[in-house]
Amino acid sequence: MQTDIERVLFDEPAINRRLDELAQQISNDYRDRELTVIAVLTGSLMFMADLLRRIPLPVKLDCLSVVSYHGKAQTSGEVIFKLATASPSGGGQVALPDVAGRDVLILDDILDSGHTLTAIRDKLETANPCSIHVCVLLSKRKQRARDVEPDYVGFEIEDEFVVGYGLDFMERYRNLPYIGVLGKNCCRNQACDERIVSETLAPLPSQGRGGSNTGAMKVRVQFYAQLRDLIGIRELEVDLSEGATVGDLLDQIYASQPALRLHDKSILIGAGVEFVDRSHKLKHGEEIAIMPPVQGG
Ligand code: IMP
Numbered sequence: 001m002q003t004d005i006e007r008v009l010f011d012e013p014a015i016n017r018r019l020d021e022l023a024q025q026i027s028n029d030y031r032d033r034e035l036t037v038i039a040v041l042t043g044s045l046m047f048m049a050d051l052l053r054r055i056p057l058p059v060k061l062d063c064l065s066v067v068s069y070h071g072k073a074q075t076s077g078e079v080i081f082k083l084a085t086a087s088p089s090g091g092g093q094v095a096l097p098d099v100a101g102r103d104v105l106i107l108d109d110i111l112d113s114g115h116t117l118t119a120i121r122d123k124l125e126t127a128n129p130c131s132i133h134v135c136v137l138l139s140k141r142k143q144r145a146r147d148v149e150p151d152y153v154g155f156e157i158e159d160e161f162v163v164g165y166g167l168d169f170m171e172r173y174r175n176l177p178y179i180g181v182l183g184k185n186c187c188r189n190q191a192c193d194e195r196i197v198s199e200t201l202a203p204l205p206s207q208g209r210g211g212s213n214t215g216a217m218k219v220r221v222q223f224y225a226q227l228r229d230l231i232g233i234r235e236l237e238v239d240l241s242e243g244a245t246v247g248d249l250l251d252q253i254y255a256s257q258p259a260l261r262l263h264d265k266s267i268l269i270g271a272g273v274e275f276v277d278r279s280h281k282l283k284h285g286e287e288i289a290i291m292p293p294v295q296g297g
């Protein structure tokens with residue numbers, strides 16, 4: 001696994017030194033107050049555990065889990081709140097942590113486009129906290145899609161894909177004790193963005209039962225985040241037989257993109273702003289999003 005890392009950016013001693021400084025700063029700023037920390041799962045786990053143990057204030061801790069639909073046109077559909085812990089559940093509903101009148105500090109692993117933190121901040125603001133501040137371990141130096149100014153930043157980094165110390169690529173590398181840049185052979189990122197293309201995928205020979213209704217409908221499939229990087233394709237137009245399901249669509253995509261099949265168990269399928277399962281019947285012209293799990297983590 002170590003050989004997948006092109007370059008170590010911050011080793012354990014460097015992370016520990018910076019955590020000491022951050023914890024000191026937060027402890028001073030919140031002196032004589034009780035802090036309500038909302039950690040964004042899963043990426044912030046290590047950061048949260050190590051940072052909070054350095055803060056000698058009364059602290060309440062809650063966690064949020066989100067899935068982001070980056071790049072989708074509908075802003076409301078971009079970040080879906082999956083679950084909240086340590087809060088009384090609203091009968092299976094996503095229960096937001098109770099932050100009314102509290103001094104909230106949102107902890108996240110990395111600030112990239114800003115979609116995730118903007119959505120979380122906006123959502124928590126509706127619950128009338130006394131104050132909301134944002135603390136991220138890493139912040140990428142880049143033009144962001146959303147304007148977020150974090151109040152506390154561990155390290156600023158260039159716009160490259162990093163893993164370790166909680167941060168993942170397809171759920172791997174979170175357990176590395178350092179933060180490093182993932183090698184280009186493991187992750188096709190910015191450098192390869194120009195190669196990301198739109199393509200049309202012809203139906204599988206087995207489709208269209210007898211060939212009579214082959215290509216009766218088209219759906220547009222968009223790939224997100226690491227899955228897009230993995231195959232180097234942003235969008236596919238797929239010809240399908242009438243009555244085809246998401247399962248049929250995936251079979252067809254996997255036939256031309258076998259690397260995707262390895263992630264079959266974990267991918268999320270969005271239709272509009274809803275998640276759907278393999279039995280979802282497709283409609284002509286429908287837009288389908290294929291995403292990695294828990295992007296906000
Ligand atoms: P944003 O919504 O684009 O700001 O993305 C935030 C989420 O994307 C983070 O919480 C991470 O889970 C993920 N992410 C963005 N950049 C990286 C990276 O370089 N390495 C690992 N995860 C990343």
Ligand code: MG
Nearest residue numbers: 043168295297
């Ligand atoms: Mg992640």
